[in-house]
Amino acid sequence: MSFDARILTGVGVLAAVTEAGNFARAAETLGLTPSGVSRAIARLEARVGVRLFDRTPRSVTLTEEGRRFHARVMPLLAGIDEAATEIAGAAAAVSGKLRLNIDPWFARIVLAPNLPRFLERHPLLSLDMIVSNHREEMMGGMDLAVRFGPMEGASLIARKLLETRVSTYAAPAYLKRNGVPGTPHELLHHETILFRDPQTGRPFTWGFSRDGETFDVDVRGRFTTDDPTTAIEACIAGQGIFQGLELGIGRWIERGELVQILADWSDETYPLYAYRASRHLPPAKVRAFLDFVQEIAR
Numbered sequence: 455m456s457f458d459a460r461i462l463t464g465v466g467v468l469a470a471v472t473e474a475g476n477f478a479r480a481a482e483t484l485g486l487t488p489s490g491v492s493r494a495i496a497r498l499e500a501r502v503g504v505r506l507f508d509r510t511p512r513s514v515t516l517t518e519e520g521r522r523f524h525a526r527v528m529p530l531l532a533g534i535d536e537a538a539t540e541i542a543g544a545a546a547a548v549s550g551k552l553r554l555n556i557d558p559w560f561a562r563i564v565l566a567p568n569l570p571r572f573l574e575r576h577p578l579l580s581l582d583m584i585v586s587n588h589r590e591e592m593m594g595g596m597d598l599a600v601r602f603g604p605m606e607g608a609s610l611i612a613r614k615l616l617e618t619r620v621s622t623y624a625a626p627a628y629l630k631r632n633g634v635p636g637t638p639h640e641l642l643h644h645e646t647i648l649f650r651d652p653q654t655g656r657p658f659t660w661g662f663s664r665d666g667e668t669f670d671v672d673v674r675g676r677f678t679t680d681d682p683t684t685a686i687e688a689c690i691a692g693q694g695i696f697q698g699l700e701l702g703i704g705r706w707i708e709r710g711e712l713v714q715i716l717a718d719w720s721d722e723t724y725p726l727y728a729y730r731a732s733r734h735l736p737p738a739k740v741r742a743f744l745d746f747v748q749e750i751a752r
Contacts, residue, residue: 462534464498465527467491468506472524472595476513525594529731532597548742549578555592555599559682560726561585563702568750572743579739587652587680592729597740599729600747602699611730613744616751617723618701620661623712628692635695638662638671638719645694646675647685660697663721686712699724701751726751 467484470491474480477488477495484491499506506520516524556565561583573579586592589606592599605612622641624634635641641660648657657678659670675694679685682698689696690711700720706712714720728744730736736744 461498461501464494464501465531467494468498468520468524469528469531469595471495471507471514472516521591521594525591528595529593533732533734547578548576548738550739551580551582552739552743553595553597554581554583554743555596556583556585557587557601557726558585558680559587559602559699559702560600562683563686563699564751565747568746572746575746576739576742579742589653593731597730597737598743600726601729602724602726604725605727609731611732613728613730615726615728615744615747616701617725618699618751619720620697620722620724621700621703621714621720622660622695622697622716623689623703623706624695624715625690625692625711626713628689628694629713629715631692634715638669638716641671641673641695644673646673647688647694647696648673648675648678649682649685649696649698650678650680652680658697661722662716662719664719665721668722701726 467480467486470480470483471477474483477491480486481488481491486494495507502523504519504523505517506523507514508517562585569581573581584596587601589601592601593610600615605614632644635644638660646660650656651658657675660673661668661670677688677693679688685696685698686703686706688694690706695715703712707714728747730740
């Protein structure tokens with residue numbers, strides 16, 4: 455298929471409709487009529503040869519083919535926007551909208567308490583953040599994705615931001631009632647709070663490491679969740695022992711609401727990566743965010 459420059463117009467309209475959720479709101483954003491937006495989408499669908507949207511009287515949603523197309527073209531559209539910005543001499547300005555897809559632990563435990571400081575530092579910047587620990591299509595329309603765990607996605611540009619220990623915690627009241635486990639294997643006699651792996655749907659295994667010795671303990675618990683703040687609050691309330699990342703947990707330790715246990719068995723570390731779709735120099739807003747992440751995660 456030869457390149458048709460008019461397809462760029464259709465891609466811009468597709469982005470606006472996807473964000474707005476219907477033709478009328480997209481038309482307001484673009485300064486067009488709803489019928490003009492509808493015709494632009496119809497021309498784009500005819501050009502690429504697939505139906506990109508499912509239409510109802512109230513809304514339009516991307517089809518499966520539309521989601522794939524959107525995920526592929528948005529980084530390209532962002533690249534064109536970045537190039538235009540750079541030529542205009544504004545490449546150094548931290549401004550515009552930064553679209554983020556952030557792991558829940560980092561978003562809720564580390565980033566959210568520090569957001570006012572970041573946005574006060576960059577008054578021309580706004581954030582649009584999705585909180586998710588799923589990896590499928592995590593870059594769709596995003597400037598940056600942040601995930602814990604081993605590096606994935608050969609087609610993406612990855613930057614390791616940090617490594618944090620995996621540690622085990624309990625509330626003082628729980629330990630007073632049930633005693634302090636002296637070894638990881640004693641956890642078999644305790645109630646634990648389990649955290650669900652988004653990739654498998656099953657609880658994460660509890661791993662322990664000391665002086666090169668590494669093993670798992672098959673803990674049991676009556677409460678499983680995929681939300682870190684819920685797990686921490688349940689642990690504080692005395693529901694059971696919780697194993698999680700050391701990053702961001704300090705404020706609960708300092709207030710005496712949580713106590714680290716089995717500290718001698720916490721040699722295991724977990725990496726945090728930032729992912730980008732483009733191999734080009736990231737815009738100033740992305741660089742500013744990455745610098746801030748490393749600042750607050752020390």
